[in-house]
Amino acid sequence: MEHAEDHGAAAAHGPMEQFDITPLIPIHVGGYDISYTNSAMFMTFAVIASFLLFWGATRQRTMVPGRLQASAEMLYEFIADMVKSNAGKEGMPFFPFVFTLFLFILFGNVFGLLPYAFTFTSHIVVTGAMAVFVFIAVTLLGFFKHGFHFFSLFVPPGAPLPVAIGLFPLEMFSYLIRPFSLSLRLFANMLAGHVLLKVLAGFIISLGFLFGWVPFAAVIAVTLLEILVALIQAYVFALLSCLYLNDALNLH
Secondary structure, three states, rough: HHHHHHHHHHOOOOOHHHHHOEEEEEOOOOOOOOOOEHHHHHHHHHHHHHHHHHHHHHHHOOOOOOOOHHHHHHHHHHHHHHHHHHHHHHHHHHHHHHHHHHHHHHHHHHHHHOOOOHHHHHHHHHHHHHHHHHHHHHHHHHHHHHHHHHHHHHHHOOOOHHHHHHHHHHHHHHOOHHHHHHHHHHHHHHHHHHHHHHHHHHHHHHHHHHOOOOHHHHHHHHHHHHHHHHHHHHHHHHHHHHHHHHHHHOOO
């Protein structure tokens, strides 16, 4: 019995415990559980942080920008240049969507590195929902703009008919797995990094003061790496969304 309790306690504080979704405000409607959870709370924090960043930066705009205004302007111009470079001028009307997506993922990734925080981007249901939304949106945009000519996206230009027939299903398959690759990339990177940090933190306690500095130094190094990964993964998600948008707008 004692061993079972020890095992249960270890499992309860294992590296995967940090990903548990717990209801904060129970809400049940028509037999469905739509409770406000810790995941939803940190999504709310990400939205509020995005709003406060640009509200604070633009509240008192000056010719010589302060640190907050300069940071916001740099971030704005960086994503605007990314959209223009990868989706062209026709993609600029969709800049607000891409920019919002980038900020939401960025703050979700960064907040997840805080002690006792929850990383909602480490859940495939969240990253999958965003990826599927992007996929459906760009696909509908492609059909609305090009009609059935949109299918030419799956045929390499100038390819002979037999080659085109053979490549069409492969190109179609490659297109259909986009939401899976887009969501898995973000989910896997966030999940793996946080598990590694939790495991290393456990070694600090178990090794004690004498040898605990080794995993402690590793935790610091991995944390710095995770900050970089958080930034890169938000950028990659937004970048790939721009590339998919470019395909829908300009085909080949």
